[in-house]
Amino acid sequence: MRTKIIAGNWKMNNDKKATAILIEQLEENLQNTNGRLIIAPPFTHLEQSVALTKGSKLEVAAQNMHQAISGAFTGEIAAPMLQSINVRTVILGHSERRTYFNETNHALAEKVQTALDYDMDVIFCFGEVLSERKEGKHFETVKQQLEEALFGLEAAAWKKIILAYEPVWAIGTGETASPEQAQEMHAYIRQVIASKYGAQVANTVSILYGGSVKPSNAADIFQQKDVDGGLIGGAALKAEDFLAIAKAI
Numbered sequence: 001m002r003t004k005i006i007a008g009n010w011k012m013n014n015d016k017k018a019t020a021i022l023i024e025q026l027e028e029n030l031q032n033t034n035g036r037l038i039i040a041p042p043f044t045h046l047e048q049s050v051a052l053t054k055g056s057k058l059e060v061a062a063q064n065m066h067q068a069i070s071g072a073f074t075g076e077i078a079a080p081m082l083q084s085i086n087v088r089t090v091i092l093g094h095s096e097r098r099t100y101f102n103e104t105n106h107a108l109a110e111k112v113q114t115a116l117d118y119d120m121d122v123i124f125c126f127g128e129v130l131s132e133r134k135e136g137k138h139f140e141t142v143k144q145q146l147e148e149a150l151f152g153l154e155a156a157a158w159k160k161i162i163l164a165y166e167p168v169w170a171i172g173t174g175e176t177a178s179p180e181q182a183q184e185m186h187a188y189i190r191q192v193i194a195s196k197y198g199a200q201v202a203n204t205v206s207i208l209y210g211g212s213v214k215p216s217n218a219a220d221i222f223q224q225k226d227v228d229g230g231l232i233g234g235a236a237l238k239a240e241d242f243l244a245i246a247k248a249i
């Protein structure tokens with residue numbers, strides 16, 4: 001049995017007050033939600049979010065971190081800092097980090113290893129851009145992202161890895177991969193992992209889909225047999241929508 005997971009990536013949204021309100025609205029309505037439920041607020045609100053979710057099933061993740069554990073990296077945040085405020089999960093490799101902040105698969109391999117050194121769970125994002133899909137190169141791209149960023153890991157490390165397939169053309173565009181497209185890619189991802197690590201790792205890693213998931217399309221996507229949940233952007237900013245998606249898993 002794979003763990004079902006719904007994670008909300010808040011990106012650069014919500015001030016301190018809005019964070020408290022959204023968490024309170026979520027906390028009040030968590031009944032009938034299955035699996036793990038994770039929110040990833042901006043760095044400035046992590047400590048507050050950890051405090052507000054104490055004792056609840058809602059988990060708090062960071063949206064990024066640096067690969068070094070300390071040093072002269074102005075503006076960056078390190079794994080021990082996250083650990084010191086009880087943040088135990090980090091999103092790495094989001095397409096916005098790759099596109100706007102030039103994160104490479106090589107840097108991501110280092111970030112993943114550092115996160116694991118600090119016993120954190122990693123939500124590793126990857127996916128093709130539109131031109132790659134149009135040219136039929138989406139499988140190749142995804143395989144390369146996995147190989148370069150994750151295939152240096154030992155098999156045992158995969159217990160801490162959650163994959164999030166996010167086709168870049170579906171992020172924030174309102175255009176979702178069809179349930180069939182999502183299933184096709186998730187099955188392919190499992191096959192690529194199986195050929196490197198064997199069926200046990202491939203069949204136990206949770207693979208989330210991300211890209212314009214909303215209450216109206218969540219159930220169809222989550223019904224696919226290799227889709228284990230979702231990484232939600234825009235719809236995670238409204239408690240009602242995020243909870244409706246969480247209940248669709």
Ligand code: 13P
Nearest residue numbers: 009171172211212233234
């Ligand atoms: P949207 O759900 O807004 O398309 O964003 C998806 C995403 O990037 C989650 O990380």
